Amino acid sequence: MSDKAAKSLLDTGIDSIEQVEFYRVLVNSIQDYAIFLLDTNGCIASWNLGAEKLKGYRPNEIIGQHFSVFYPEKDVENGKPEWELTECQRFGHIEDEGWRVKKDGSRFWANVIITALYDRTGEFIGYAKVTRDLTERKNYEDRLRRANRLLERQHAELGALNQAKDEFISLASHQLRTPATGVRQFLGLLLEGYAGDLTETQADYVKKAYDSNLRQISLVNDLLKVAQVDAGQVSLTRTEVDIAELVRDVVGEQASRFSDRGQKVTIKGATKPVMAKVDESKLRMAIENLIDNASKYTPEGGKVKVSLSANDESIKLVVSDTGVGIDEEHQHRLFSKFSRIPNALSEDVNGSGLGLYWVDKIIQLHDGTIEVKSKVDKGSEFTVIIPVDGVDDD
């Protein structure tokens, strides 16, 4: 610290040379902050170790120079250093963040506080300047800002893609189903005798075309159901539903199919009401799918059992059959999309490989679980557990 600077400090009210020495040691020992004095013209009057470390100048190289030497050329051209001193005099102090220049010409991001100094008579005697290097924080913030901008852009792109996908699903559902509807109606008209009686062979051919058309419609329906569930467009409308009644209904509706295949179906535990808060139509479709699968993959004369039980927290539905079973090595992909598992009946059974995927998703939306146990040639057992008090997501 120069004599002049020491005198300035004395003038600010510090009473003794000992105190001046004390402050000199204090200021000098601080290495993370550049702390120095400027005279009334903005020329450097003192220089601490922190300033030397931060800006690279030795005291004898910098004392006496104007502090604008620390500013980038453009700031100097724009008169920023002078402006800061003027503002500082006006308001007593000024704080700024911006690029500053080191002795070697490299830049650092600085937090700068300049305070106007007055002696005890109130006369303006210069400025105290404290500078901190915040380059690391600035770089970190810049990286965060860039990452954030990238995320925002990707979010917007994903939103647009999702919207395009939704529009595609909507359009595809319409465009694929419309011609299939025409085929269904006119084949149906032929089969139901609107155009007169058909010969046995004609009726057989038309029936084959009609069934094929139904499969096509069912496949489109499955694809759309899965696309909707994947797009997050499926939400549950929960009401208090008697699951026992629902199970009896579904089995009743499929009764003719069981009898056509010579299969015996039994229901257990569904005589008394078993209440749960579920989406009735979606759970109905899921149960229909499980029971239909049990029948489809069980040879003629086999058995299908539907068992229902409940406790205070959940209901448990088990659909078991004496069918062809699922090889253990394929069981892990049973609930995956388009997974058609090879078995003794898979060539005879029409399926999209989407049914169990959709069922699993619907059970998940109900906060429930579905598990399978199966042995080849012995049969399969699907166990669904669903909480009784389902809560809507929103």
Place this chain on the structure above:
Amino acid sequence: MMTKPRVLLVEDELVIRQAFEIILTNQDYDIDIAANGEEAAKLCESYHYDLILLDLMMPVLDGVGFLEKVNPAKNLQDTRVVILSNLSSGEAINQAIELGAHRSEIKANLGPAELIKLVSDELANRAS
């Protein structure tokens, strides 16, 4: 003599229009046909319908536009309105229900027998 129930079919797809017309005429209903919502709205100014079978995606004026125009909840209180569309869900169906349609079915899931049952159920609903 009881008058025949009068049904308005609003459908832009010619093949589906023809099939539905054959099926419903055979059931002894009076059928009027409109190829879009605009034509349907004009027919509704002149005639009273017991049942309107309404497609959603149509040129000129779509199903939702038709419902906005005729405001069935206010102006067609004795008429059942059933959406028959191949859209499976979404904004348009929700809007149609909010605008006064009573029910929505996927057309592709209806064969002649299912269509006959739907129309007869809806006419019974209207009567009750």
